[in-house]
Amino acid sequence: MDRRAFNDLYAFTVVARHRSFTKAAAQMGMSQSALSQTVRNLEEALGVRLLTRSTRSVAPTEAGGRLLSRLGPQFEDMQDALDELNEIRDTPRGTIRISAGEHAAVAGIQPKLASFLAEYPDVEVxxxxxxxxxDIVADGFDAGVRFGRQVARDMVSVRISADVTMAVVGAPAYFGRHPMPSAPEDLTAHRCIRTRLPTHGEIFSWPLEKDGETRRVRIEGPAVFNSLSMRVTSALDGVGLTFVPLDQVEAHLAAGRLLPVLADWWPVWEGYHIYYPSRRQHSLAFRVLIDTLRHR
Incomplete structure (x- = not known):
């Protein structure tokens, strides 16, 4: 097999796994049009259609699926063999890609990242x-960070943060116009700053807890943000009440810029975990980063 045919087959497996020319092209560092032409040339050379293309998706044909099932593990083994060469090196090096929610990145990763990057200058995070x-594997990530209760059971999971207390807060200016809630159900009459869940598209209802009892409150309000910083800023501006991690508003509470709401109902969630597939051979750089992030 010549080198070009080998490269074309590898390109096909990347597209078939991602089911997207856009994501595959980004992983391979080439243009989408060039990658599409590479796969088309391979199909012409083999005399069989490997991918079904539409305006929104790409999927392997029956022949493509069979080829992927044979070639995919072979390319994975070769990648693992190349990754193992890093074990020979004395210094960790390479790129580590992590998917994380906004607060997970801020609270779980960032506090330890500066010292890690200073100690290991050949590692890029x-x-x-x-x-x-x-799906961190399909999307080309080495690991993801989520709350412990959200991690799939087939993943290796390492805790990287303490438990997270969620707080309901509002500005003094807001309470100059509205009464202070005394029970969770009172929140339904207030203007609240809301969040849309990215996976299902639903508005997040606030799960408040006290003495083992949980009440999930459906709130209404004038603004919906998926940005943590925008929710905090809008609360400071008196737009309404918001539900955010306590560590993001502690300074504002201490200074009186925000006021606690229903503090005895604030839930405590299990801390963040970094997770990754167990079947991969992980680089020395990856293992050192995991140990650095580990919550102690």
């Missing part, structure tokens, strides 16, 4: 903020 429950 790429953190992409995404609140949805993605």
């Amino acid at each position: 790429e953190v992409l903020i995404d609140g949805g429950m993605i």
Whole structure:
């Protein structure tokens, strides 16, 4: 097999796994049009259609699926063999890609990242903020960070943060116009700053807890943000009440810029975990990063 045919087959497996020319092209560092032409040339050379293309998706044909099932593991083994060469090196090096929610990145990764990067200058860490429950393997990530209760059981999971207390807060200016809630159900009459869940598209209802009892409150309000910083800023501006991690508003509470609401109902969630597939041979750089992030 010549080198070009080998490269074309590898390109096909990347597209077939991602089911997207866009994502595959990004992983391979080439243009989408060039990748599409590469796969088309392979199909012409083999005399069989490997992919079914539409305006929104790409999927392997029956022949493509069979080829992928044979070639995919072979290319994975070769990648693992190349990754194992890093074990020979004394210094960790390489790129580590992590998917994380906004607060998970801020609270779980960022506090330890500066010292790690200073100690290991040959390692590059790429953190992409995404609140949805993605498939880290299909999307080309080495690991993801989510709350412990959200991690799939087939993944290796390492805790990287303490438990997270969620707080309901509002500005003094807001309470100059509205009464202070005394029970969770009172929130339904207030203007609240809401969040849309990225995976299902629903508005997040606030789960408040007290003495083992949970009440999930459906709130209404004038603004919907998927940005943590925008929710905090809008609360400071008096737009309405918001439900955010306590560590993001502690300074504002201490200074009186925000006031606690129903503090005895604030839930405590299990801390963040970094998770990754167990079947992969992980690089030395990846293992050192996991140990650095580990919550102690």
